[in-house]
Amino acid sequence: MLVHEILRNHARARGGSTAVVVGEDTHTYGDLWRRVERTAGALAARGVGHGDRVAVLAKNSLEYVQLYFATAAIGAILVPLNFWHRGPEHAYTVGDAEPALWFVEAGYDEVAQEARDAHPDLPVLRIPGPEGDRADWDAFLDAAVEPPTVEVGDADLHMILYTSGTTGRPKGAMLSHRRTVDDALAMATVLRAHDRDVFMNYFPPFHVGNWDHMKPFLLVGGTVILLREFDPGVVLDLLPRHRVSVVLGVPTMLHALITHERFAATDTSSVRLLYYGAYDPSGIMDRTADALGAREGKVEFAHTYGLTEGGPFVTWCPPADVFARWGSIGRAMPGVDVALLDDAGAEVPPGEPGEICVRGPRMSGYWRNPEATAAALAGGWLHTGDVAVADADGFLTIVDRLKDMIRSGGQNVWSKEVEDCLAHHPDVADAAVIGLPDPVYEEQVVAVVVPVGDVPHGEAAEALAEDLTAFVRARLAGYNTPRQVHFLAEFPRTAVGKIQKHVLRERFGA
Template sequence: MTNLATNLTTTAARMPDQDALRVNGQGVTYGQLHQMAARVAGALRAHGVEPGDRVAVILPNVPAFPVVYWGVLLAGGIVVPMNPLLKAGEIDYFFTDSGAKIAFVWPDFVAEATKGAENSGTRVVTTGAMGPEDFEGGDAIADPTPREDDDTAVILYTSGTTGRPKGAELTHRNIHLNAHRSAEVIQEMTSDDVVMGCLPLFHVFGLTVGLNAATVAGASLALIPRFDPQAAIEVIEKERVTIMQGVPTMYAAILNHPGSDGMDASSLRTCASGGSAMPLEVMKAFEEKLGCMILEGYGLSETSPVASFNMPDRERKPGTIGVAIPGCEMRCVDLDGQEVPVGEVGEIAIRGDNVMKGYWNKPEATAEAIPDGWFRTGDLATMDDEGYFTIVDRKKDMILRGGMNVYPREVEEVIYQHPDVLEVAVVGMPDELLGEQVAAAVALREGSQATPEDIIAFTKERIAAYKYPRRVWVVEALPKGPTGKILRREVRAPSA
């Protein structure tokens, strides 16, 4: 295996008439996808893109995304997927840092991208639903340009909790192996499957576990340009979706949407959840209502992404992120990098063929993240005697209240049990006496009458005295990242 695009050419040769993509009832076959990508690859070469050059992709979940993604890889380039909602200043940083020569951009975002390209000189190419507009030339490149296993295939910028985002360099081998394991071991995916493509393809979960895994298996990817619970419900029914992949807020949104009451979800076989911890109440209610199983796993941009999962052929332990996948080792370590005993809290460290090559042009950050061959995730967890990991919290999110550790996730699990609570984020607030105090922002279900005092009293009855929130405030909605993951770091308490 060298160039990742070999997965596309192999599947296209094996089953050219199979639908690779499904959008609004229309199909794009693997044969068509290969031809369109080959034309993009030829045009890239004609416009000066050589192997190893970076090409940015600023597109929603439309067929053009896979077309240009595979086109860049066929040409031997490096794909730099970017969130379409970025502003000019952020785009400037991504373009300049990556040195992107060309950017394929959705028409709605062209003005912002053009402004963001002024310093880097990146060429902005307007790209419609099926591919680039006015971008022709060169002979189609149907055979993948030779690359080495350790050559970078994709640079994924991580949403830095501190400072500027860093570009995680994922190699052809990283993504190839992770996609294979996602398809075969976790989802048991075959060419008969229809995969729900509601995760953004510019995000590592949607890119590897969705697009790349479906291509490896020859499955069909049913795309939703932007996640919306009503659209998701319709696609599950119309396309007879067998595998859904999502973050917990997506499952909660479908569950709480009136359209899910009578929906036909009989085709759904497996649901994979990642990105953040799945509240047990949401998992139980979703499975009961739609009659399917949710398998929860864990990963990061830096690990291609999948590191652990509840496997279909092993006991599922709800509330855990499962066991390390083949080719990957995980352990919980203390501040000195020493493994902690079973059942004790430590930072998850990961080693294996899924761990990134490093951060693009940031050797110091790479050395800090991977000091001894083990990637430090910043996530705190425990491991049981069967190798199942349970996330306790982000190292940075832990609240230190009067010398006692409070893990927001644990408090959130209790608050989610309140029948009026739709979403919650528990955060630390400065406290003169205790250093930090526990606080919570909640979004309530429509028409509910619960007050902050009710929620405090409810939580106080069910959790240790030092853990329950002393302050609760109600918000319309919680801040979320591109995949719909709740962003605790952006939760702000009202000043009053």
């Protein structure tokens, strides 16, 4: 099966069943597939064909869903862009992907301008947003031709998702039809997804949590409630109205829900399963379990682990085990081979730490980056950079990270990317970025800076800290912005000169 066939097959078999609800509009599988076919014909009319990239900078919408399936149907490749990125980041990503066509929502015209200036020959069309400007999109559809017959293979790419890199340059994870469909089947199996399920999707479209977590419910003929973005008040309104049965969350989102003033009055009885992937040093998932009555059996909880480069599902701790093994990411998913390997590539025994390495549904590699691909897929395994230990029953618990990454608000923040940004500030001689536990965001980004000249104190320190946070915010996506800035005369270092970040965490984490 190919990605677009998930939708096409249901259009034939259950065309009148509800596929997607967007706002007040309900779309059946038959209706959605007709829209996808027309979108595919419109792409073909613009000369988009097999292997061409189509970039989109927008929040969730029905039109975005149409593009997801339409590009797959004609063998093209969807490239969702991160709407939190700034102009330089878009200029790099667009230059790297070289799309044949770029759809931009009106609200992102300003942030997209630098990329448009750098690539003036790239055709850009408006995708509808809340501003209501449909002229470009309607003209695009009006020019549609009969969708071409295209030979699409399961190894062909259907999407490139860009992830932040330790070098400060995003890497494009290439995702094939085979990877996405195989993982959908595995996800549907462990989630026990069925055609009466209603799944609420509020994850951003540049995130693996969006497309890859809708797919198992569409695969089985269920219904997806698609929100433009996450808003706890809207979620609490729609959850009982649509009798949502399955919820995916990260701690930041779940904290916003359970602390909302209307949470206690909201009927959550329709929810049968809440599943999550969480590094949770501040106990948000404990509080969410208590708020929903999960330990009393009112709703099932399940802990997952994955990554864009993987299925994304890699492991699964099911409801029957999640509380007895609280914090464990579980065992390998069906169809996935997981091993904990040491630096020499040998498997470690139970109880010993090793890097989580994966075989199964995964990316084909990084777009136009053979060096990073070779490193990530060395020895035939996908190397995750996360370190775990396995107990005697094979349940895994993450204990460390090989990658210098911070998990904040459901987003990956690469320390080096922020450090490189700070290094360009004229008052910074050196910088180290660490993550510290945060009761809402899992971890918060903290910068420790060796300034040029003397270490500032008092109002001078506050002024420089504010200037540095504004400097980062203007150049990187907002979630990279340090929430604390500390100053030192020098860093603690190892004998070979490496900054001892664990010492910084101990000092400033207190």
